[in-house]
Amino acid sequence: MASRNLYTCLSPALLDLYDISNSVVVIIDVLRATSTIATALHNGAASVIPVATVPQCIELGEALGGITAGERDGKVAEGLKYGNSPFEYPRTFIENKVLVLTTTNGTKLLHMALDRGAPEIITGSFPNLSAVCKHLIASEKDVLLGCAAWKDRVNLEDTLFAGAVIHQIKSHFNIHCDSSAVAESMYLEAGEDRFEFMKAKNATHYHRLMKYGLEKDIRYCLTADGANVLPIFKGDRLVIS
Numbered sequence: 001m002a003s004r005n006l007y008t009c010l011s012p013a014l015l016d017l018y019d020i021s022n023s024v025v026v027i028i029d030v031l032r033a034t035s036t037i038a039t040a041l042h043n044g045a046a047s048v049i050p051v052a053t054v055p056q057c058i059e060l061g062e063a064l065g066g067i068t069a070g071e072r073d074g075k076v077a078e079g080l081k082y083g084n085s086p087f088e089y090p091r092t093f094i095e096n097k098v099l100v101l102t103t104t105n106g107t108k109l110l111h112m113a114l115d116r117g118a119p120e121i122i123t124g125s126f127p128n129l130s131a132v133c134k135h136l137i138a139s140e141k142d143v144l145l146g147c148a149a150w151k152d153r154v155n156l157e158d159t160l161f162a163g164a165v166i167h168q169i170k171s172h173f174n175i176h177c178d179s180s181a182v183a184e185s186m187y188l189e190a191g192e193d194r195f196e197f198m199k200a201k202n203a204t205h206y207h208r209l210m211k212y213g214l215e216k217d218i219r220y221c222l223t224a225d226g227a228n229v230l231p232i233f234k235g236d237r238l239v240i241s
Helices: 012-017 033-042 054-064 106-115 126-138 156-172 178-190 194-200 204-211 215-221
Strands: 006-009 023-028 047-050 067-072 098-102 120-124 142-147 231-234 237-240
Touching: 006 012, 006 156, 006 178, 012 106, 023 106, 023 126, 023 156, 033 047, 033 098, 033 106, 033 120, 033 126, 033 231, 033 237, 047 106, 054 067, 054 098, 106 120, 106 142, 120 126, 126 156, 126 215, 142 156, 156 178, 156 194, 156 204, 178 194, 194 204, 194 215, 204 215
Parallel strands: 006 142, 023 120, 023 142, 047 098, 067 098
Antiparallel strands: 047 237, 120 231, 231 237
């Protein structure tokens, strides 16, 4: 019998319901923060510093000579040069640079987990699915899969990713958690074509990003292992484990 527990938190608004004092917390913001973090690090970024606000982002970026980036409501945030698309961070651009990033949902949840005393925080997305699963199996801690959602409202894509992780690692954990069961069921229902599933289910974030012509981003962010590294939070930043 597995001795470790795994829970899925479907929204930051529910985080207070979970004891994360002995947990690896996986921050999940598939469209697009955690997909972009994995991609930037995979392409050689020195680190990614997640910050809560645009002014913080600008100030820290200037102090460090870093790249200031982020979005609000799916668009490049006012005052920042770069956005939240993984395609903005090829190796030729990002290698050896520090990326200071602020996003609507993902950075908020990461800071909430820090404030709640999580001993270990990593970020997860389909582009680094295998690295996340491998790490969670090897870890000796409990696991909380934390979905960044959209302004505290549950979303499809983060739940899908939680389901993908659960499906791969569930034999190593005790899972008595209805949200985990919901997530895995949804992942299995979606099958291989997650883009078509999002479209068929009329997913809110699918519509939000399609409106901006970002189909390529959505497809990339729903595809497994395109940037298979493990971003882990050390000090004030995410680096490759």
